[in-house]
Amino acid sequence: MKKLINSREHFVNDMLKGLKFADPKIEIIADTVVVRKNKKESGVALISGGGSGHEPAHAGYVAEGMLDAAVCGEVFTSPTPDKVLEAIKHTDNGDGVLLIIKNYSGDVMNFDMAKEMAEAEGHKVESVVVRDDIAIEDAEMRRGVAGTVLVHKYAGCLSEKGHTLSQIKEKVEKMMSSLHSIGMAVHPCMVPTTGEYGFDLGEEEMEIGIGIHGEKGIYREKMESVDKIVDRLLKELYKYNDSDKLIVMINGMGGTPLSELYIVTDRVMSALDDKGVKVSKLLVGDYMTALDMQGFSITVLDHDDQVVSALNAPTESTHF
Amino acid sequence: MKKLINSREHFVNDMLKGLKFADPKIEIIADTVVVRKNKKESGVALISGGGSGHEPAHAGYVAEGMLDAAVCGEVFTSPTPDKVLEAIKHTDNGDGVLLIIKNYSGDVMNFDMAKEMAEAEGHKVESVVVRDDIAIEDAEMRRGVAGTVLVHKYAGCLSEKGHTLSQIKEKVEKMMSSLHSIGMAVHPCMVPTTGEYGFDLGEEEMEIGIGIHGEKGIYREKMESVDKIVDRLLKELYKYNDSDKLIVMINGMGGTPLSELYIVTDRVMSALDDKGVKVSKLLVGDYMTALDMQGFSITVLDHDDQVVSALNAPTESTHF
Numbered sequence: 001m002k003k004l005i006n007s008r009e010h011f012v013n014d015m016l017k018g019l020k021f022a023d024p025k026i027e028i029i030a031d032t033v034v035v036r037k038n039k040k041e042s043g044v045a046l047i048s049g050g051g052s053g054h055e056p057a058h059a060g061y062v063a064e065g066m067l068d069a070a071v072c073g074e075v076f077t078s079p080t081p082d083k084v085l086e087a088i089k090h091t092d093n094g095d096g097v098l099l100i101i102k103n104y105s106g107d108v109m110n111f112d113m114a115k116e117m118a119e120a121e122g123h124k125v126e127s128v129v130v131r132d133d134i135a136i137e138d139a140e141m142r143r144g145v146a147g148t149v150l151v152h153k154y155a156g157c158l159s160e161k162g163h164t165l166s167q168i169k170e171k172v173e174k175m176m177s178s179l180h181s182i183g184m185a186v187h188p189c190m191v192p193t194t195g196e197y198g199f200d201l202g203e204e205e206m207e208i209g210i211g212i213h214g215e216k217g218i219y220r221e222k223m224e225s226v227d228k229i230v231d232r233l234l235k236e237l238y239k240y241n242d243s244d245k246l247i248v249m250i251n252g253m254g255g256t257p258l259s260e261l262y263i264v265t266d267r268v269m270s271a272l273d274d275k276g277v278k279v280s281k282l283l284v285g286d287y288m289t290a291l292d293m294q295g296f297s298i299t300v301l302d303h304d305d306q307v308v309s310a311l312n313a314p315t316e317s318t319h320f
Numbered sequence: 321m322k323k324l325i326n327s328r329e330h331f332v333n334d335m336l337k338g339l340k341f342a343d344p345k346i347e348i349i350a351d352t353v354v355v356r357k358n359k360k361e362s363g364v365a366l367i368s369g370g371g372s373g374h375e376p377a378h379a380g381y382v383a384e385g386m387l388d389a390a391v392c393g394e395v396f397t398s399p400t401p402d403k404v405l406e407a408i409k410h411t412d413n414g415d416g417v418l419l420i421i422k423n424y425s426g427d428v429m430n431f432d433m434a435k436e437m438a439e440a441e442g443h444k445v446e447s448v449v450v451r452d453d454i455a456i457e458d459a460e461m462r463r464g465v466a467g468t469v470l471v472h473k474y475a476g477c478l479s480e481k482g483h484t485l486s487q488i489k490e491k492v493e494k495m496m497s498s499l500h501s502i503g504m505a506v507h508p509c510m511v512p513t514t515g516e517y518g519f520d521l522g523e524e525e526m527e528i529g530i531g532i533h534g535e536k537g538i539y540r541e542k543m544e545s546v547d548k549i550v551d552r553l554l555k556e557l558y559k560y561n562d563s564d565k566l567i568v569m570i571n572g573m574g575g576t577p578l579s580e581l582y583i584v585t586d587r588v589m590s591a592l593d594d595k596g597v598k599v600s601k602l603l604v605g606d607y608m609t610a611l612d613m614q615g616f617s618i619t620v621l622d623h624d625d626q627v628v629s630a631l632n633a634p635t636e637s638t639h640f
Contacts, residue, residue, distance in 0.1 A: 002506040002526065004580035004616065006545045011583070014546075018582030021589040022604040055578040186322040206322065225326045226334075255575040257612045258375040260324035262338030263331070269341040284342040292577045294612065296324065 001195040008193045012052045012074055019059055025316060026062050030086040032072045032079065034059040040068055044159045044168055045091035048100040048152060049084070050107050051076040053191075054212055055254075056319035057149060057288045065315030066156035067100075075193045075291075076213045078106030084114030088123055096124035096165035098172075100151055102144025103131040104213075126169045132181040132299065134240055135209030135218045143211050146251040146288040147179040147299045150311065153320055157310035171306075178302035180240045182233050184217065185210045185253060185295030192291070208232065212253075212290045226260075230267040230298070237300050245303035246272070247281045247311065252296055254289030261285070264296050281308045287319070321515040328513045332372045332394055339379055345636060346382050350406040352392045352399065354379040360388055364479045364488055365411035368420040368472060369404070370427045371396040373511075374532055375574075376639035377469060377608045385635030386476035387420075395513045395611075396533045398426030404434030408443055416444035416485035418492075420471055422464025423451040424533075446489045452501040452619065454560055455529030455538045463531050466571040466608040467499040467619045470631065473640055477630035495627055500560045502553050503617030504537065505530045505573060509610045518613070528552065532573075532610040546580075550587040550618070557620050565623035566592070567601045567631065572616055574609030581605070584616050601628045607639070 005011055016028055027037050033049075048058045049071030058070035069087040073079035088097050097118070101111045108129060115125045131139065132147030154175055158168045185207045188198040191214050198214025201207060206229070209218030224232075250268060252261050265284050272279055280303045288297075301307065325331055336348055347357050353369075368378045369391030378390035389407040393399035408417050417438070421431045428449060435445045451459065452467030474495055478488045505527045508518040511534050518534025521527060526549070529538030544552075570588060572581050585604050592599055600623045608617075621627065 014583040015579045018585035226324050254577045257574045259335045263334040265338035
């Protein structure tokens with residue numbers, strides 16, 4: 001296995017130590033919980049997290065204007081409830097805590113358990129579950145993918161502005177009702193903790209509807225040009241969203257060169273323009289990755305003045 | 321070939337169209353020259369460029385506080401002199417133009433030719449040639465690699481502050497005298513215009529001393545742990561720099577996941593600390609890539625208050 005690591009066991013710890021050198025504004029508590037050095041003295045605390053391997057998500061978004069803590073599990077493995085509890089206890093300043101959970105059974109179970117434990121200790125905790133991946137038809141089963149990062153930013157801005165816990169939860173849930181993503185891959189990721197590829201793909205094959213944990217997609221198809229791939233993904237997204245004004249995120253899966261993401265961007269924007277859709281905010285980059293997977297996802301969200309203004313608001317995160 | 325492209329012929333144009341959607345502050349002239357929409361009205365104009373495939377270099381650095389223009393050639397191919405001349409004519413506001421050239425024979429020849437053509441038309445033009453890659457022993461033959469981005473930022477800040485063309489050239493040349501880089505790869509890049517990998521590597525092999533054009537390294541060795549690889553590269557860099565205070569850049573080659581770059585960062589910073597070297601500025605990310613190559617480079621530069629302050633100065637580029 002040719003990965004730039006020291007050992008499978010130390011992957012997450014070594015990574016977090018490096019992150020701390022790169023971002024002196026964070027610190028690490030309880031081994032794998034990333035928090036801000038300058039703790040927020042008031043305002044709702046925002047906590048996310050999940051398995052590692054999605055960098056810069058979520059630890060890279062622990063910063064003024066975004067998250068207060070990211071709980072980092074092992075690669076593609078949910079963090080345990082006690083770590084989430086540590087994050088709640090550390091960040092709660094009395095104004096309550098919002099947990100932003102991606103919809104995976106392990107994450108939902110462990111964050112929920114931590115919520116109950118924290119409530120028993122007197123903390124006010126609410127949670128929202130992100131389910132933006134339309135590759136899964138059943139709405140309740142949909143995975144949380146790249147759209148989660150837009151939730152971090154929106155909630156982060158609302159918290160900075162002094163909104164209450166219940167207000168933020170309500171606004172975020174409204175926003176998430178029009179948040180939809182779909183992804184594809186041309187190369188699987190190599191999982192450093194197992195030394196195995198997430199799936200095998202033939203020389204001329206691609207996966208449509210991939211998740212962010214190395215799992216294969218919903219359909220395997222013959223490789224096509226970017227224009228055809230983008231049109232195919234947009235067609236799926238149109239089924240869920242026919243707005244004429246959208247917020248759009250084009251997300252790299254970790255191993256995709258920026259040049260190719262821009263080629264994707266060109267087609268997404270041209271195709272939306274042809275359809276008469278106005279894009280009020282566009283984000284292009286590696287926001288929610290699956291290790292070194294090569295591919296991309298498209299996320300669309302209904303335009304909303306308050307959301308766009310929140311996405312444009314300053315943050316100290318260098319990854320947004 | 322599984323690349324997210326439409327055709328080999330349209331790679332650069334499609335990419336630049338996408339870049340323009342992602343960064344509305346730039347515009348494209350003469351097909352492949354990226355310039356700022358809000359042209360600088362005074363101050364030395366800074367132009368760089370070269371073959372494409374190094375994104376975000378160089379077009380992603382066309383922004384207030386960094387470059388005024390990036391001349392984009394085909395993938396790993398120098399742009400022609402007429403395009404460089406267009407960039408000079410467009411950006412020169414009367415205060416002169418500095419060309420920042422990576423040391424490759426095609427780039428040096430074509431930028432020099434454009435310089436002569438521009439001078440014949442009355443423009444004041446100077447150039448600096450970046451040769452930071454110590455994988456090549458002969459100092460004159462050394463390639464320009466990731467360190468070039470630090471030159472862009474330093475020169476960009478000096479220009480904003482109103483320094484003259486000769487002052488900037490002198491300061492940049494002084495800075496470049498202690499600018500050294502070395503890189504390695506675990507996977508070659510796939511060149512979309514040829515459909516070929518830059519080189520072949522065995523299952524347990526790595527390349528030390530790679531360039532940024534898909535070319536193989538100086539040594540091919542058995543794969544090792546990150547700690548051993550970093551120590552090996554630092555040992556090479558120490559031969560050229562034994563300062564006790566450094567500026568350090570850890571650069572991903574395009575396909576390297578951020579998690580692995582942080583693992584590299586942890587070792588670089590720990591090893592420098594063990595040696596008693598203080599790091600006054602650290603940069604970690606994809607700054608100068610070779611398409612989807614997996615690997616990294618380390619760049620070191622003598623500490624200098626003015627340089628650190630320039631690297632910390634604001635820029636509108638989202639990639640620095």
